Amino acid sequence: MAMRRLFETAVKLPGAPGLRRLTVTEEQWLEAARDLAAAGARLLALWASGQSHGSQSVYAAFATEPGVLVLMLAREQDGLPYPGLEEMFPAASRMQRAIADLSGLRSTDPDTRRWLRHAAWPEDFHPLVDEHVPPAPQSPAVDDYPFVRVEGEGVHEIPVGPVHAGIIEPGHFRFSVVGEKVLKLEERLGYVHKGIERRFTELPILEGHRLAARVSGDSAVAFSWAYCQALEGLSGAEIPPRAAWLRALALELERIANHLGDLGALGNDAGFAFGLAQFSRLKEQVLRATERALGQRYLLDVVVPGGVRADIDAAAADALRACVAQVASEVRELRDIYDEHAGVRDRFTGAGVLTPSLAMRLGVVGLAGRASGQAFDLRVDLPCPPYDEIRPAKVCRSEGDVAARVAVRFDEVMESCRLVARLLARLPEGEYRTVVPAPPAGVAVGLIESWRGPVLVGLEAGPGGTIRRCHPHDPSWQNWPALEHAIMDNIVPDFPLINKSFNLSYSGHDL
Amino acid sequence: MLRTLRKIAGIGIVTEPAPQSDESLRVRDALQARIREVMGRALTIRHVDAGSCNGCELEIHALNNPIYNIEGLGIRFVASPRHADLLLVTGPVSKNMEVALRRVYDATPDPKLVVAVGECGCTGGIFGESYASRGAVSNVIPVDVAIPGCPPSPNRILAGILTAITQPKRAAAHVSTEAAARPAD
Numbered sequence: 211m212a213m214r215r216l217f218e219t220a221v222k223l224p225g226a227p228g229l230r231r232l233t234v235t236e237e238q239w240l241e242a243a244r245d246l247a248a249a250g251a252r253l254l255a256l257w258a259s260g261q262s263h264g265s266q267s268v269y270a271a272f273a274t275e276p277g278v279l280v281l282m283l284a285r286e287q288d289g290l291p292y293p294g295l296e297e298m299f300p301a302a303s304r305m306q307r308a309i310a311d312l313s314g315l316r317s318t319d320p321d322t323r324r325w326l327r328h329a330a331w332p333e334d335f336h337p338l339v340d341e342h343v344p345p346a347p348q349s350p351a352v353d354d355y356p357f358v359r360v361e362g363e364g365v366h367e368i369p370v371g372p373v374h375a376g377i378i379e380p381g382h383f384r385f386s387v388v389g390e391k392v393l394k395l396e397e398r399l400g401y402v403h404k405g406i407e408r409r410f411t412e413l414p415i416l417e418g419h420r421l422a423a424r425v426s427g428d429s430a431v432a433f434s435w436a437y438c439q440a441l442e443g444l445s446g447a448e449i450p451p452r453a454a455w456l457r458a459l460a461l462e463l464e465r466i467a468n469h470l471g472d473l474g475a476l477g478n479d480a481g482f483a484f485g486l487a488q489f490s491r492l493k494e495q496v497l498r499a500t501e502r503a504l505g506q507r508y509l510l511d512v513v514v515p516g517g518v519r520a521d522i523d524a525a526a527a528d529a530l531r532a533c534v535a536q537v538a539s540e541v542r543e544l545r546d547i548y549d550e551h552a553g554v555r556d557r558f559t560g561a562g563v564l565t566p567s568l569a570m571r572l573g574v575v576g577l578a579g580r581a582s583g584q585a586f587d588l589r590v591d592l593p594c595p596p597y598d599e600i601r602p603a604k605v606c607r608s609e610g611d612v613a614a615r616v617a618v619r620f621d622e623v624m625e626s627c628r629l630v631a632r633l634l635a636r637l638p639e640g641e642y643r644t645v646v647p648a649p650p651a652g653v654a655v656g657l658i659e660s661w662r663g664p665v666l667v668g669l670e671a672g673p674g675g676t677i678r679r680c681h682p683h684d685p686s687w688q689n690w691p692a693l694e695h696a697i698m699d700n701i702v703p704d705f706p707l708i709n710k711s712f713n714l715s716y717s718g719h720d721l
Numbered sequence: 722m723l724r725t726l727r728k729i730a731g732i733g734i735v736t737e738p739a740p741q742s743d744e745s746l747r748v749r750d751a752l753q754a755r756i757r758e759v760m761g762r763a764l765t766i767r768h769v770d771a772g773s774c775n776g777c778e779l780e781i782h783a784l785n786n787p788i789y790n791i792e793g794l795g796i797r798f799v800a801s802p803r804h805a806d807l808l809l810v811t812g813p814v815s816k817n818m819e820v821a822l823r824r825v826y827d828a829t830p831d832p833k834l835v836v837a838v839g840e841c842g843c844t845g846g847i848f849g850e851s852y853a854s855r856g857a858v859s860n861v862i863p864v865d866v867a868i869p870g871c872p873p874s875p876n877r878i879l880a881g882i883l884t885a886i887t888q889p890k891r892a893a894a895h896v897s898t899e900a901a902a903r904p905a906d
Contacts, residue, residue, distance in 0.1 A: 330816030331852050343852045350819040372821050375800030377768045377781050380818060402772045404815045405853035421847055427776025427872065471782065484725055490786035491735060497783075508776055510871060547724055717774045720815075 213249040216242055217276045224443030225669075226436075226657035228277030228592050239270075239283045240293045246272050246279070247298035252586060253573050254278065254657070255666045255683035256295070256305035258313040260285070261339055266315055268292055269681075270302075271655065271666055277592060280655060285315060294319030301573045301688040308721075312338045312407065326400040326720060329353040337408045338679075360386035360394050368702065372401045376706075379716035383705075390701040395694045403720040410680035415441060415671055416515055416648060418680060422667060423510045425682045426718030431457070431464045432660030433667065433682055433718075434513040439594065439656035440669035441515055444649035451638040453517030454595045459633045460509045460518070462626040463500045465661035466537070467493055467508075469619040469626075472713050473541075476616055477548065479707040480557035488544055492537050499533035502526045517643030531634050538627040545620050558613035562696040562708030566608050574692045576663015576685040578712050581618045582610035588659035600632055610696075615711040622661075648675030662686065662715065684718030736790040740880040742887040746866050748837075748859070750889050756832050760806050761886040764796045767805035767829065771822045771861075772815030772854065776872040777839040781809065783875040796882065802828040807885060808835045809878075810862075812842040814855040826862045834885045836866045838878060843867040 220230035234242060251272040260266030266285045271278060283292060294317035295302040306317040307325035314336035316322065324333075329351040331337070332344050360367075365388055372380035382398040406425060410418055422437035423430040435457050442449060470493040477485020497507040503526040504512050505519065512519050522530075548554050564574065566583030574584055585606040589597040605621040607614040649671045656667040663685025672678035693712050697705055752760075768781060784791040785798070799805050802825045814822055826835070837858035840846040845856030858864050868881035 328817045330819070335852070337852050346816070346852075350816065350823070352820050372818065373769055373802075373825055377778055377798060379770045379773070379775055379778065380821065401817045401821070402770070402815050403817050403853050404772050404813055404848045405851040406848070408853075409848060409851065424774040424776070424847055424871075427774040428779060430776070471779070484729065486785075487787050488728065488732070490783070491732070491788060494783060494786050494788050507874065508779060508872060510776060543724075543728070547728070550724070715775065716770075717772075720817075 213245050213251065213274055214276060216245060217274060217279055220279060223280055223653065223655060225440040225654035226278065226592065227594050229280065229655055230277060231280045231282060233282045233284065236283065236293055239281060242281055243295050243298050246274060249274065252575060253299040253301055253688065254664055255668065255681065256302055256309070257668055257681035257683070258309045258315050259670055259679040266313065268309070268315065269668060270295065273586065278657060291316040291318045293317070299573055300571065301691060304691065305687060312336060314339055323356060326403045328400060337405060355398055357384045357396050358394070364388045365393065381716050385702060387702060390703070392697050392700055392702060395697045397690055397694060399690065399716060400720050402717050406721040407681060410677050413677060415675050415677045416646065418677055419514060420511065422682055425721070426684055426715040427508060427510065428468055428715065429464070429660040429662060429665060429684065429718065430508060430510040431460045431513055432658045432665040435461065436656030436658040436665050436667040437669065438513055438515050439658065440654040440667050441649065442646055443654040444652050444669065444671050445646050447516060447644060447646040449517050450641040450644055451595065452640045452642050453644070455633055455637050456518045456522060456642055457513055458596050458600070459630060460504060460512050461658065462629045462633070463496065464509060465626045466623055467496050467500070468661040469623045470496065472710065473616065473619055475710050476612070476707065477554060479710050480554045482551060482554050485544070485548065492540055495533055496537060499530045503530045514643065515646040517641070521642045527634050531631055534627045534630045538624060541620065541623055557707060558616055559611060561612040561704050562700055562711060564610040564692055564696045566610060568695060569610065569692065572692050572695065573688050575688050577618055577661065578615060578689050578692065579663065580605055581607045581614035583608040588657055588664050592657065600629060602629055612707055612711040660685070663689065682721070684715050686714040686719040689714055690719060735787050736793055737788055739794055739883065740876045742884040743880045744884065744890060746868055746881045746884050747889060748864050748867050751865065752832055752834065754888050757886055757888055762795055764807055764886055765799045765805050766796060766807045766809050767799055767802045767825065768809045769822060769825050771810055771812045771818045771858065773811035773839065773841060777811040780872045780875050780878060781838065784879060789875045789879060791879065803830065805829050806833060807882070808833065809838055810835060810842055810858045811838045812858045813845045813848045814858055814861045816853050816855060819855055819861055822861055834865045835862055836868065836881055836885050837864045838868050839873060840869050840871040843869045846871065
């Protein structure tokens, strides 16, 4: 009840549908967070805004049953820490550490280790608030990160990364093991931190979607759409129906391509190379049909302010429809093969279990959440057009193992194939793009369900078409910590399989 | 089992012909012809993501699919730089990855080749140089071939790799991009 009251006192926030904003004091911040946690709300993102010389604010976005609530905590210039949310929302910890690194605002929570800053810039430089960039150190250095040590007879550590043995993004994993059994995994990320949030503030607001698409290349449509949704909300621009439908088409094609890639890679990691060959072939077919229909294999430049870059022509739409039908029928066949393969089933079932209660406690979202009983999908629960009309079916499993994450992907590929066919069949006539004027100063939030989970973009417009602050948030923030739990008591050789079953973004997290 | 075999037989061989090498992608020429000839027969590649958005990784992955079938050309991705002849580097090089990239380069035995992939690997791209980014791969280690594109298609990446192991054609400096592209592109 308390949550509904909070929601009703909040004011409307532009961008995604059903957004509310509530300005709170420190006491209200903690009280609201406790009420939200008690009511089962999910933490969507946590970020800070403002200059070191002026006022700073901390924002926390929560998905609640009536809608998305954004709490805004204004900070005094007293240098005191703000109340941390880790106790209620464990995923907040790393987000708070990132805020401390980039904006210099500390929370009261106990883990104060640096997160995104390694050793590349001085400790007292906070890139989102300090204008002047200090000179780079003479020679690049590495720091000594204080990993949590596991002690006891026979315990040893296996350090892995940042450069991994495959075509993967960089990050460091520290395993504490006894024999082959993993007692603890600690992740250290931030290696691909390339200054995205500061870079945003150097771009005109009408061009920021290009950078948003490159926050995590595999989720380009989701990020660029979320960015444009926030921008259009600020500008008061209504996008034409056809534009929204074409964006959804792009988003579902992105989901299909990524899921197909993962299904093949997961088969491969289970020792079934046939799976990789078949699924990567299907993925290539989808990418080619996508390129023909929307102009790119990976849709990094398709979503633009006001709509989409280009219209789809009838012949390409027909080819795409045929391609997706073919893919759906082959996926059905390959799923039977996976299901019947004893070796694959043996590796998938019971590996990397994340129970629904733990997933709930950790605030796991998106695909990994839906494999562990967390039935939350923005496309269904807080739909923006055209999802309110085409109504996707929500996929959910409760086993929480690799097999469940595979099953969610299979179900979602089939559902997305159905959605693509429906989107193409009922595509509204009319314009595919409208003009978006530079918005007045203000704050908006965009929210789109990427193939991985909910992507949030917090956008603050400055005067004259500038970006004062932009925070792109990938669901990997919430799900990386869950991987540390899922691997416990599994054996080291199962890690690649379990890791792949989550397939989290490094770039989207490291920013 | 029978279904698996039937599927394999039913699909058949889907591999397409490889693209031509493309002199326009070459940045420098530092290898002797004889070495290039030996490497060209069984090239091993170590991929290093030095800060990419992961878009280029998706297209590098595609090289291993049956359609581009890079292994069919005798080219293989390996797990350690110590086993590698060529480093395939995506960027921009983040400052947090700079030391790791230098170490990978040093761990790769001579003679070695470096191919920078993607707009960011070539120039720093939209991220540029900043407090957190060194920009182009060539700002950190020597680069032999640079493949622009955001992300470049698998065909372009393959053309770039083949350029690195092909003896430079001094007379005809530029092979047209049309000639390198497949009809399907």
